[in-house]
Amino acid sequence: MTLIFDLPPENxxxxxxxxxxxxxxxxxxGRDAHAIEHHIGELEAIGVPRPSAVPLFYRVAANQLSQAGSVQVVGDGTSGEAEPFLFFHAGEFFVSIASDHTDRALETHSVALSKQICPKPVARSAWRLADVQDHWDELVLRSWIEEGGEFRLYQEGTLAALREPADLLARYGAGNPAPAEGFAMACGTVGAIGGIRPSPAFRMELFDARLNRRITHAYRCLALPVIA
Incomplete structure (x- = not known):
């Protein structure tokens, strides 16, 4: 899948x-066992079984990635989750943001299939991981959903809540090929404020207060009819 990213002018x-x-x-x-349990509880509340281990690494078809401003999904029971998005290019890692958009009804039957069935929206900007590595924990991940015609804060937390990239890559690397050109990973998310729920529109950002910059992306969901 071809993706195009704008980098900071100095890069x-x-x-x-x-x-x-x-x-x-x-x-x-998550780094915090209590935070992981909270997110597991959020998903259990909507019928999703507990994971077999933490963390887990799901392979998803790369053609599900999209930088479009709208995505098509089946039905109205899907929702997004903002996540740091790492990709490897020309010998180094870069970071952006993506939404692990998921079919919540299907998730109660198979988490792997629920992740495969929906597009994965990705922002159009990125930073060199090396430029934020020393203050990774300070980066703030946020998302908003549309409810009642207004956007409401849906997720907010620093990346200190999630495992660092080196930790995730090392854990993934046990038994998997080493990252190479064309490799990308969505790195997990923070809890939803008020519980996981669908929305016709989703906004997300990754904010770097130290360098005073942010990566943003927004998209709308076009629900296709569910035909029995």
């Missing part, structure tokens, strides 16, 4: 064009 004058052929969705990536 590149031209957009970065990459081809992703190996997409991994990392789940249950």
């Amino acid at each position: 590149a004058a031209q957009p970065l064009r990459i081809e992703v052929d190996r997409l991994v969705i990392a789940g249950w990536t």
Whole structure:
């Protein structure tokens, strides 16, 4: 899947064009056992079984990635989750944000299939991981959903709540090929404020207060009819 990212002017004058052929969705990536249990509880509340281990790494088809402003989904029971998005290009890692958009009804039967069935929206900007590595824990992840015609804060937390990239990559690397050109990973999420629920529109951002910059993305969901 071809993705195009704008980098900060000091990094590149031209957009970065990459081809992703190996997409991994990392789940249950919290550092705090209580926070992980909270997120497991959120999902159990909507019928999702507990994971077999934490963290887990799901392979998802790379062609599910999308940088469009709208995505098509089946029915009205899907929802997004903002996540840091790592990708490997030209010998180094970059970071952006993605939404692990998921079919919540299907998730109660199979988490792996629920992740595969929905597009994974990705922002159009990225930073060099090396430029934020020393203050990774300070980065703030936020998302908003549309309810009653207004956008409401849905997620907010620093990346200190999630495992660091090196930790996730090391855990994934036990038994899997090493990251190479075309590798990308969504790195987990923070809890939903008020519980997981669907929305026709989703906004997300990754904010770097130290360098005073942010990566943002927004998309709408176009629900296709459920035909029996």
